[in-house]
Amino acid sequence: MTHASAAQIMRELLEGPVARPALLRWRRQQFLAKEGFGFYFGVFESFAAAREWLPPNPGFNHDTLATEYVEVRTRQVFTYDYPMMWWLDRAFRHGAASVLDIGGSVGVHYHAYRSYIDMPSALTWRIVEVPAMVAIGRRLAAERGAMALSFTDDLEEGLTSAGADIWISSGTLHYMEDARPSDLLKRCLEAPMHILLNKLPLYEGDDFVTTQNISEGCFAPMHVFNRDRLIRSIEALGYHLRDRWAVHERALYLPGYPERSFPSFTGLYFAAESQSAAPLAGVSAHPKEIEMPHERCTECIEACSDCAVRWHR
């Protein structure tokens, strides 16, 4: 018998009807303890039901959670950051100059990506975060002279103030009660040209709510989304899925629910179909159209492989 099949048989026994109640009791205890950092537990009707079940805690709004972000993640990129940097770099090279970063922590993506890609000199990079991260992020930006960075703890303000050419959100939207990307697009004042979503828990089954131990005695309710429906809901608003990658560093094992467990998270890149997405104020549908005509774009009606914009003659 191979190791893989032995492990599978063991798991099926544990998740089966006889052992399942004991498995859930054991995993629940583990989840609530310090050692449960990163673990997931339970299926809930709603965020409210999940919060009621969780011990009282501040969620993400807790200074101590910033330590690793300040010390490590502002300086280091991970494998799953490379597709993000690749598409960001292309967008910047084709004229994008403003970013809305939902859940960008203390500015981790801005600080870390800066060492790898050139950013426009007039760049504005606005982060929507919880108040604790906003305060620490602002201090860090001042210390490191990161003039492009600004912060808000008000999502609606982020969505309805000056439009951004690029939205990025990494490992975050699922923790927000009411922030499906398609809902955010409907609520914003000006739609972005580019949307980069990373580290999302997407799978083939139905949407559900679970909880995660996020360390330091903090816990968060979170959504798990059906992948195809989430993609289609964004495409229905005039976007074209240009890239999709598996995030192998994140997996979801939900004790007692093997059918809701999956081995990797997902990253997605969407570009606006230039004819259907609302153009940004003050920014032409294709910023390079006038300054630097792009041969491949003007000669085809397909999406341009360099700038992701669909052109029609």
Ligand SMILES: C[S@@+](CC[C@H](N)C(=O)[O-])C[C@H]1O[C@@H](n2cnc3c(N)ncnc32)[C@H](O)[C@@H]1O
């Ligand atoms: C797992 S961390 C990801 C941080 C960073 N984007 C990354 O990829 O490393 C999730 C982030 O979402 C933020 N977050 C959670 N709920 C939020 C909310 N309601 N509004 C704004 N930010 C939120 C947290 O503070 C945290 O920084």
